[in-house]
Amino acid sequence: xxxxxxxxxxxxxxxxxxxxxxxxxxxxxxxxxxxxxxxxxxxxxxxxxxxxxxxxxxxxxxxxxxxxxxxxxxxxxxxxxxxxxxxxxxxxxxxxxxxxxxxxxxxxxxxxxxxxxxxxxxxxxxxxxxxxxxxxxxxxxxxxxxxxxxxxxxxxxxxxxxxxxxxxxxxxxxxxxxxxxxxxxxxxxxxxxxxxxxxxxxxxxxxxxxxxxxxxxxxxxxxxxxxxxxxxxxxxxxxxxxxxxxxxxxxxxxxxxxxxxxxxxxxxxxxxxxxxxxxxxxxxxxxxxxxxxxxxxxxxxxxxxxxxxxxxxxxxxx
Ligand SMILES: *Cc1c(COP(=O)(O)O)cnc(C)c1O
Numbered sequence: 396x397x398x399x400x401x402x403x404x405x406x407x408x409x410x411x412x413x414x415x416x417x418x419x420x421x422x423x424x425x426x427x428x429x430x431x432x433x434x435x436x437x438x439x440x441x442x443x444x445x446x447x448x449x450x451x452x453x454x455x456x457x458x459x460x461x462x463x464x465x466x467x468x469x470x471x472x473x474x475x476x477x478x479x480x481x482x483x484x485x486x487x488x489x490x491x492x493x494x495x496x497x498x499x500x501x502x503x504x505x506x507x508x509x510x511x512x513x514x515x516x517x518x519x520x521x522x523x524x525x526x527x528x529x530x531x532x533x534x535x536x537x538x539x540x541x542x543x544x545x546x547x548x549x550x551x552x553x554x555x556x557x558x559x560x561x562x563x564x565x566x567x568x569x570x571x572x573x574x575x576x577x578x579x580x581x582x583x584x585x586x587x588x589x590x591x592x593x594x595x596x597x598x599x600x601x602x603x604x605x606x607x608x609x610x611x612x613x614x615x616x617x618x619x620x621x622x623x624x625x626x627x628x629x630x631x632x633x634x635x636x637x638x639x640x641x642x643x644x645x646x647x648x649x650x651x652x653x654x655x656x657x658x659x660x661x662x663x664x665x666x667x668x669x670x671x672x673x674x675x676x677x678x679x680x681x682x683x684x685x686x687x688x689x690x691x692x693x694x695x696x697x698x699x700x701x702x703x704x705x706x707x708x709x710x711x712x713x
Contacts (some may be wrong), residue, residue, distance in 0.1 A: 396518055396543040398550050400557055401576020405504040405526025406484045408476070409437035411521075411572060412500045412522040415542075415552040418443050418471050426474040426502070427457035428660055428678035432474050434502050435659050445668065446470065447660060453618040455479065455631070455685075458677070459487035466491065471500045477506030477516045480598070480628035481617055485511050485519050492520070500524065504540075507533045508595045510624040517543055523562035527584055528577075532598070532628050533591050535580040549659040571613065597692035598627040599697060605630055605688060608703035612710050630690040631655065632706075637684050640709050647705045650689050658682040 402408045418424060420442040425494060428658050429450040438445040446465045451458040456478050473492055475483035483501070492499045499520025503509070507525050509516045517523025525531075527539035546701070555562060560571035576584075602625070606616055614634040619625055634640060644651040658678045660670035672679070688702055 396523070397545055398547065398553075399541050399543045400550075400553050402540040402557065403526060403540060403574040403576070405502075405528060405531075405540040406433040406437055407574040408504075408524035408526070408542045409433065409500065409502060411556055411574060411652040412524055413437060413441045413443065413472065413554060414556045414572070415522070415549055416472060416498050416500070421469060422471040423467055423469045424472045424500075425462065425470060426473055426477055427478070428675035429455065429658055429681050430478060430502070431504070431655065432475040432659065432662065432664070433504070434474060435665065438474070439665070441451045443471070443627075444469075445665075447670065447675060448477055449612055450674040452483075452677050453593060453615075454481065454484070454620075455617050455633075455681060456481060456483045457488075459484040462487055462491050466495060470495065470497055473520075474500045474502055475520075476502040476504075477509055479504045479552060479631055480626040481619070482506065482509050482511035482516050482623045484623070485516075489519065498522070504528075504531060504663055505628040506626055507531065508591050509626040512586050512622050518545065521546060522549065527580065531558050532595060532626055533584065533587060536583050537577070537580055539576050539580040539584065540574075541576065551603050565710050594692035595624075596627040598690060599625065599628075601690050601692075601694050602627045602630050604696060605632075605690075605703060608699065609706060612707065614706075627690055629687045631685045633681070633684045634686065635684060637686050637695065638707075640706070641686055644686075644688075644702070644705055644707045649702050649705055651702075652687050653685070656682055 422443045424438045428447040448457045448461045499578045501520045501523045503517035504526035525541045527535040556571045560569035614632045
């Protein structure tokens with residue numbers, strides 16, 4: 396991308412993107428009900444109203460069929476999340492944005508390097524946001540984030556909002572943020588960036604090995620589509636026996652974890668939004684049925700075999 400600005404973290408990248416687009420109180424931003432807290436928190440932090448779309452039952456990304464109904468005359472931005480490393484349904488997102496003159500801010504925190512129709516995520520909309528948190532696919536040794544854009548016309552605004560609203564030394568035009576990518580983290584990321592595609596490729600290989608070994612069990616995997624390249628920030632399996640499987644795997648020394656057991660609409664932080672239990676049924680079910688199996692670029696096939704064998708044993712040695 397021709398323009399990239401470092402930030403303190405991915406959350407700041409989202410806030411900076413929304414601020415730069417002038418999004419604030421009275422405006423609505425469409426995003427999905429099943430995402431990490433930060434996506435929706437960023438919308439609230441600028442004073443805007445999140446308009447949630449439920450998850451799709453097979454892709455676990457936003458359900459494109461519900462996009463139109465979530466938009467209103469107050470909608471300014473669509474914020475698709477490339478969840479778990481899988482590209483969001485960008486066709487319908489970009490179509491709706493074009494039809495209603497909306498901006499698209501991609502939350503690519505979990506999907507750095509992923510491709511949709513041969514193009515990298517975060518380059519598809521107007522602004523793309525990354526996180527370099529140590530848990531992410533391209534990880535700093537501490538916090539970090541970035542906003543990227545192909546619009547030269549947005550750069551001045553991004554710079555202004557990023558650093559104290561300062562247009563010239565000692566001249567502050569607005570009350571901005573103070574969010575920068577630390578130089579030491581930038582150095583570490585610059586050294587790691589050339590390896591990112593290799594690591595993502597290795598993650599895909601681990602995911603493929605899991606899929607092969609776990610085939611036929613009463614569990615589902617995140618749908619993969621031929622025109623995309625999922626980078627498997629997380630490898631999640633879906634089963635109604637999630638909690639029992641989690642306990643069994645942890646007893647066997649497998650570092651399986653649940654992200655995130657309480658969906659966004661039911662979090663206390665968003666109680667003022669008036670979302671009700673049952674309003675986003677797919678997101679709620681995913682919150683109770685998804686389990687992350689261990690994944691790293693260097694997870695060995697022996698380790699994958701062990702995890703798969705323990706999962707199969709849980710389901711009765713099937
Ligand atoms: C991690 C994450 C963020 C926020 O990134 P931080 O660097 O932790 O602030 C935003 N959105 C999603 C989907 C994330 O997973």
